[in-house]
Amino acid sequence: MIVAVAATADVAIPTLEWLTKSEHQLLRVITTPDSKTGRGKVITPSPVSAWADARNLEVMKPDSPEEMMIAFKGADIVLAIAYGRILTKEVLDISKHGFLNLHFSLLPAYRGAAPVQRSILNGDVKTGISIFKIDENLDTGPIYIQKEFEIPENYTTQEVLRDLSDLGASSFHTVLKMIEQGIIPIVQSAEGVSFAPKITKEEAKIDWKLPAKRITDSVRAFTPNPGAWTSHKGLILKITEAARNSTDQKLQPGALAVVEKKLFVGTATESIEIRRIVPAGKKEMSASDWINGARLVEGEVFG
Numbered sequence: 001m002i003v004a005v006a007a008t009a010d011v012a013i014p015t016l017e018w019l020t021k022s023e024h025q026l027l028r029v030i031t032t033p034d035s036k037t038g039r040g041k042v043i044t045p046s047p048v049s050a051w052a053d054a055r056n057l058e059v060m061k062p063d064s065p066e067e068m069m070i071a072f073k074g075a076d077i078v079l080a081i082a083y084g085r086i087l088t089k090e091v092l093d094i095s096k097h098g099f100l101n102l103h104f105s106l107l108p109a110y111r112g113a114a115p116v117q118r119s120i121l122n123g124d125v126k127t128g129i130s131i132f133k134i135d136e137n138l139d140t141g142p143i144y145i146q147k148e149f150e151i152p153e154n155y156t157t158q159e160v161l162r163d164l165s166d167l168g169a170s171s172f173h174t175v176l177k178m179i180e181q182g183i184i185p186i187v188q189s190a191e192g193v194s195f196a197p198k199i200t201k202e203e204a205k206i207d208w209k210l211p212a213k214r215i216t217d218s219v220r221a222f223t224p225n226p227g228a229w230t231s232h233k234g235l236i237l238k239i240t241e242a243a244r245n246s247t248d249q250k251l252q253p254g255a256l257a258v259v260e261k262k263l264f265v266g267t268a269t270e271s272i273e274i275r276r277i278v279p280a281g282k283k284e285m286s287a288s289d290w291i292n293g294a295r296l297v298e299g300e301v302f303g
Helices: 010-021 047-054 065-071 115-121 157-180 212-221 287-294
Strands: 002-007 025-030 035-037 042-044 077-081 099-103 126-133 143-150 228-232 235-244 256-259 262-265 272-279
Touching: 002 010, 010 025, 010 047, 010 077, 010 157, 025 047, 025 065, 077 157, 099 157, 115 126, 115 157, 115 212, 126 157, 143 157, 212 228, 212 235, 212 272, 262 287, 272 287
Parallel strands: 002 025, 002 077, 077 099
Antiparallel strands: 035 042, 099 126, 126 143, 228 235, 235 272, 256 262, 262 272
């Protein structure tokens, strides 16, 4: 089968690696136009573009529906993975078998841009992947395959996506066989529908008046992006690792304590231990290293 891949984020790379070694023909990689990133606003290709360029694969970066029509022409089927662009009906109809999407939830749960973040934030212990045929609505198309994934207790969004990406890549082989055999995908259930809108920076601000588990789940959910954050002395701190405290620290919400070179913060329930921090304008560091430079005094709080 002649296959095109529409993708932007690095979660698509396991599927691309599988496809280049499969019996199918990779026609080309379609990704988003290069964008300005970082403080210096340097023009940077997407992770998928960089990967494909390094392997001398054909890459197209359409910026309009008209350009998309050209980019997707010639493919029997298109695999879309974190592409980040709206696809019109005209575009969806251009390939013989349409477009498939790898979605990182067990649909119809968590339709939208941030399924893994929302799942972790809600304290779920299970998620999974769905591969479905794209229609004109948001993540509503009929499903070819779903696979469950147990979320390890301390996994961040980055780690869950890594494992789900591998699970999805291995599942595409089965789905393409199903399509070749004429198997029809199953319409999504009308029950259990939920949504996973994109996480905003303001939403990622830590509210220390919440229970400890909710806060540690938010740190896991928002790592690496956009990053769970708080403030200290007017500066933003991102927290990338935290754990519920098994000791008997009694602290008010947001209050700080240092015990044996470990940093603890109060919540609505028990205190939590902060293990990794990204101070404003600096690289990630251990909490103990941050303590050494912060010169904390009694009574200080995170805001």
